[in-house]
Amino acid sequence: MTAPRVCGYRANRGELLLVPETGKPVLGQWEPIVTPDRWQAVCSTFSAGSLYMHRGSGAPRLQGKRAAPRYLAGGILRCGAKRHDGTVCHGPLCGQKAKSRKSPYTYACRDCGRCSISGPLADDVLERLVFSEAAGQARPSENVHQRWRAGELPLDERRKIIASVITRCVVRPGMKGNHTWDYSRVEPVWR
Numbered sequence: 001m002t003a004p005r006v007c008g009y010r011a012n013r014g015e016l017l018l019v020p021e022t023g024k025p026v027l028g029q030w031e032p033i034v035t036p037d038r039w040q041a042v043c044s045t046f047s048a049g050s051l052y053m054h055r056g057s058g059a060p061r062l063q064g065k066r067a068a069p070r071y072l073a074g075g076i077l078r079c080g081a082k083r084h085d086g087t088v089c090h091g092p093l094c095g096q097k098a099k100s101r102k103s104p105y106t107y108a109c110r111d112c113g114r115c116s117i118s119g120p121l122a123d124d125v126l127e128r129l130v131f132s133e134a135a136g137q138a139r140p141s142e143n144v145h146q147r148w149r150a151g152e153l154p155l156d157e158r159r160k161i162i163a164s165v166i167t168r169c170v171v172r173p174g175m176k177g178n179h180t181w182d183y184s185r186v187e188p189v190w191r
């Protein structure tokens, strides 16, 4: 009953499929049993976070520990979409594969499904922010930036560098039909 398909959403191996441009869930070709809001409400009565997405055949068993992040900005980005009651969602945007040459992966909110952003765009924005004047004293050295650009820093090291400068970033939902990269969608919260 917590499977996304009950409200008409498509999922693959426990990950909601989203339209990359809009961040909206991809709808299946079947009759939904409940509305998305009702489904969200049911899911939220279970354990925290996105655990409900990891059920069903083929899903890995939950072992109480989190998998290491596979994407640079995973967990750093927060959803800036408004809920029905007008409050901001602030759910974590999680990295997932996407079918686009320009954006082979995206970050998407699994709490509300209303916000997603191109993975390469978000990663690029984070890099610019971390090494910008605005980072102030926390800004890493030019040497670090060169190593970053040369691909010498592993993912967890780059994530640590980001975390030393930025607590999180709030991402505004993209405009439907706007396919240009809008850097201003990502708003940093500096340390």
Ligand SMILES: [Zn+2]
Residues within 6 Å of the ligand: 079, 080, 081, 089, 090, 091, 109, 110, 111, 112, 113, 114, 115
């Ligand atoms: Zn959200």
